[in-house]
Amino acid sequence: MSSIPANLRYAESHEWVLDNGDGTVTIGITDHAQEALGDVVFVELPEVGRTLAVGDEFGVVESVKAASDLYAPVAGEILEVNEALEDAPETLNESPYGDGWIMKVRLEEASALDDLLDADAYQAVASAEE
Numbered sequence: 562m563s564s565i566p567a568n569l570r571y572a573e574s575h576e577w578v579l580d581n582g583d584g585t586v587t588i589g590i591t592d593h594a595q596e597a598l599g600d601v602v603f604v605e606l607p608e609v610g611r612t613l614a615v616g617d618e619f620g621v622v623e624s625v626k627a628a629s630d631l632y633a634p635v636a637g638e639i640l641e642v643n644e645a646l647e648d649a650p651e652t653l654n655e656s657p658y659g660d661g662w663i664m665k666v667r668l669e670e671a672s673a674l675d676d677l678l679d680a681d682a683y684q685a686v687a688s689a690e691e
Contacts, residue, residue, distance in 0.1 A: 564592050566658055570674050571683035572634035577658065580674055581665070586635060589662040590622065590653060593687040598624040601653045606642040607664060613637060615673070620663065622653065634677055636669040 569577045575594035579587040595601065603623040613619055613633040620631040642664045646652055653661040668674075678686065 564658075565680045565684050565687070567680045569658070570634075570677035570679065571686075572632065572677060573683075573686050574632045574634070575687075576631065576634045578634050578674065578677055579662075584671065585640060585665055585667050586637075586674070587662045587665050588634065589657055590631065591683070591687070592657045593690075594622075594629070595654050595657045595661075597690075598622060598629060599626045600624055601650045604646040604650045604653065604663070606644070606646065607639050609639050609642055611639045613639065613666065615676075622650075631663070633666075635666060635673040637666040637673075638669075639664050640667055641665040 569579055571577055571591065575591045577589050577591050581587060601622055601624050605621040607619040614636050615633055617633045618630050619633050622629050622631060643662050646663065655661065
């Protein structure tokens, strides 16, 4: 079973969101998502400065067995992307909740986090797919 940290919020599309406490969030893909993908070989990162709406496609993760689109779990402006993933995409497999973060976003609305799943609700989504 995948690990699901309780301090994060989750989208049904398998992205996690960490509230940085300053109006920004860090976003990545869940342990469940990286397990389902298998060995990640390429990550297409979004452009810094781009404004996202909830549900917007912002990138792609490719593995040896599939390619998966990434969807914005919150609306806001992309402040930073994890450029280290371009040279080491396998970091998504090795550390999905740590060094494998994908981007940092300035939230359009702080209340957007309330619309995401907590760890227990995400556990139910992930379990239903197994």
